[in-house]
């Protein structure tokens with residue numbers, strides 16, 4: 224699946240995995256789950272746990288699970304179990320409710336216009352890389368402005384999040400884990416400094432708001448700062464690569480299906496359904512992990528307490544029992560998907576990711592009628608977190 228062919232089209236591999244059974248043991252331990260309904264069931268079931276730091280430190284493979292990057296991830300919101308999870312999630316507030324989104328939408332639209340101006344200019348000279356110029360840029364500009372980070376720091380944030388993600392991959396190599404550890408250390412330094420500055424000069428930004436909230440909840444300032452740190456770290460780690468992939472995948476899939484793109488140009492009101500079909504067809508995250516809370520029967524398998532199941536949501540989205548002609552990209556279907564997870568860990572950034580995709584696709588449809596692919600897309604060789612690294616386009 225890490226080969227260029229596997230990255231370009233992982234779905235035949237998922238078909239093979241599906242043929243091995245609904246829930247089957249992975250050679251590296253734990254179980255793989257491919258049916259949509261079973262993935263959905265586990266995500267919604269509050270009793271299944273996430274791999275917290277406490278679980279990680281108990282694993283025999285210390286190089287994999289007790290590395291600094293892994294333990295740091297274990298302390299972030301999606302890796303906390305109740306009651307810690309409940310407390311931390313509440314403390315984030317309504318990050319992207321209607322009112323906040325309205326404010327952020329100005330930043331999204333302004334950045335979309337700026338990036339499409341730059342792309343249009345480049346296209347006048349020939350080919351341009353959509354990933355480099357647009358889809359890697361928009362999420363970091365939006366999150367950066369929202370958090371109030373200096374624009375000069377955006378390239379660093381992008382680079383560190385690309386490296387940090389290896390600890391969340393399926394089979395990170397030793398060198399990838401080392402990269403992830405060093406990125407985590409630099410992210411810690413960056414956000415610790417940011418929190419110190421925001422304590423000195425509080426503002427009208429999410430980090431200052433989280434400091435106020437945690438100071439009200441937690442008498443120990445070091446504990447409060449640690450919580451704010453893990454929130455700031457996680458929104459950056461969670462919000463950049465995933466959204467970039469949604470943006471690149473949307474444009475790639477529409478350019479590969481020109482008739483559907485043409486139809487959409489005259490029916491832009493259907494954009495929300497199109498974004499859902501992109502999220503179904505090729506989600507940014509293809510795999511979500513959970514831990515059995517007790518000996519549990521899942522499908523026809525007995526999962527022992529504390530064992531991991533890997534929910535292959537990328538495969539589940541192509542489960543023929545869930546979607547008719549699941550292998551076809553079809554913007555006219557009513558797509559259901561698990562791209563933003565489900566249950567208590569449901570993604571808090573989903574409205575922002577949708578807003579960015581809507582803004583960008585609206586701009587591309589309106590401003591670039593002759594856009595087409597001019598090269599084979601290139602992916603990073605990963606399994607869980609998809610990343611398009613190059614998407615060459617030209618404008619006729």
Ligand code: HEM
Pocket residue numbers: 273300301302312366457458459461462463465466469506507508511512561562563564565567568569570571572573575576
């Ligand atoms: C297309 C873009 C995105 C995708 C596909 C995505 C996907 C996900 C998924 C699958 C989860 C659940 C993980 C689990 O259950 O173990 C999650 C959780 C989360 N996401 Fe996103 N995400 C996206 C964008 C964002 C953005 C832009 C932000 C914030 C700025 C964000 C913030 C979060 C947070 C805070 C959680 C943790 C929720 C919890 O555990 O209670 N995400 N995301």
